Amino acid sequence: MILAAALALSIKAADLTGKAVTIPTPQKVTCLLFVGTECPIANRAGPEFNRIVSDFKGVSFYFVYVDGSSKADAVKHWNDFEYKAPGILDSSFSVAKFAKATVTPETAVFDKGGKLVYRGRINDAYTEHNLPRDKPSKNELRDALTAVLAGKPVAQPHVAAIGCSIPFPR
């Protein structure tokens, strides 16, 4: 019992409506989508993020704002981009550090037991700054979610994401 408690690492946060949440969501596959109000690469990923939220029912998704923006800016951005999952304002960068995220748009997937099983890019839309592909050819986040929902190991647990460095305090 003590051992189980020690393994069940989690972190408390509040969503943009003020509701307290636990990350990862207990007993559910959880996917964090790290975004910012200003990052153009994260913004361009918005429509695909929303499709993934719609396509993977049963996964607990959160859009985590990690660019030091104000709550008002985050709420406006969340509405403008019509994000289909709750937003979290990570002003202290504690959620980003918990999931070891370093850029936006990066993603983190936890299995039902709360273990981090994938961290990295959504797809290969960007493999370098400024130059998006016309159509992504690899979709590592979808692959990871498919695997973890099927109870299988994730083939590539980490694929580096290209985007805007999270402005951690120095």
Added chain:
Amino acid sequence: MKAGLIALGLAAAGSLTGLFAPTDEKPTYRGDIAPLFAKKCVSCHQSGGPGPFKLLTYEDVRKRGDLLEIVTLQRKMPPTDAVSDFGTIADHEKLTDGEAMVIQDWIRGGMPDGSGAVPEVRPQSGWRMGQPSQVVSVTPVSVPAEGNEIVKETVVTLNLDRERELYAFDILPKSPKVARQFVVALQRPGEYSPFKATGIRANQLIGAWAVGYRPWKLPDDAGIVLKPGDQLCIRMLYHPSGKRDDGSFDLALYFGDSPRQRHPRWMTIGLDQFEISGQEPYYTDLEAAAKLDADAQIISMLPEARSIASHAQLQVVGENGPLGTLLNISRWEKRWVGAYNFETPPSFPAGTTLRAEFQYRNSNHDDPSLTVDQVKRLPKNAPVHFGPADTDELFWMHVQVLPKS
């Protein structure tokens, strides 16, 4: 020896520590970064500007230190890839090696603020060439949330009461973060159309605008005649932002006193028959040249190519050999195509050769994760030819020339 002593004396007056231990002089925000960013970054990276992050204050810049380290080292920023040996064409040209090193040194040195005044940045608002003669509002234009490049076209009718001479135009987009390049052409039947293959329904090209580049402007004694009832055809390029945006814009027209002495014309250098092989070495160089038939100034350059072009340039060759590069786009990217207008148009004598050189890359081994063996096993690409489809290619350099008299 005497000159050397004077130079030493000046250096000592400027910076005593620098004289004795030059390597200890660490760049600071106020001393090095703020003046550099004022020159190369902030016209876009300010509130309401086309760039995403404000870079106006120490805090703004420090916050983005990690990202700045990457994008300046890789020279992704400033993104204006085009340079000319013959004058300024971009608002901000690419960082020099020295400037990129100063940024790296500053970030690795812990991003010190330093002391001294920060140069004042004039916020960019309103028309940069002053009050226009006429403003045409183009609305509504809806830009979808997704897609790498969205190309739209619109036709506006000018309600002119008499003939006017247009010498400049400028664009103010409602959403500066998505508007990238606008090509403005005159629609009047019966004239040569340099843009027929790309489908623009116009007859005479006027000029182009692109974010980060100088506006299209003729010298004081030149103009393009516009008649009552003339229409302007505008081709707009947008980069979607991830949400639906307003692509509306204001077009400012500047009319001068009529009649103007000189009138520009476009010459097109290029080929409409070529093949770009998909076999090794996967590179194809295309070349075409034309001669100036009169003493002339070069106003503007507009290259046209599509996805597999990798390098575009325009060389000037005089009677005694090469004079330099009028336009060099070292990394052609269809989505970052600019508007190459000279701030001060250079002059060349009759007989000068303009030589366009484009390079195309027709390979399917762009994926950096592939090994050499995997690349060798990939099927060869089909050859690409000139044509109107998105999968075809173009090799055109349109050059706007203004005869001396």
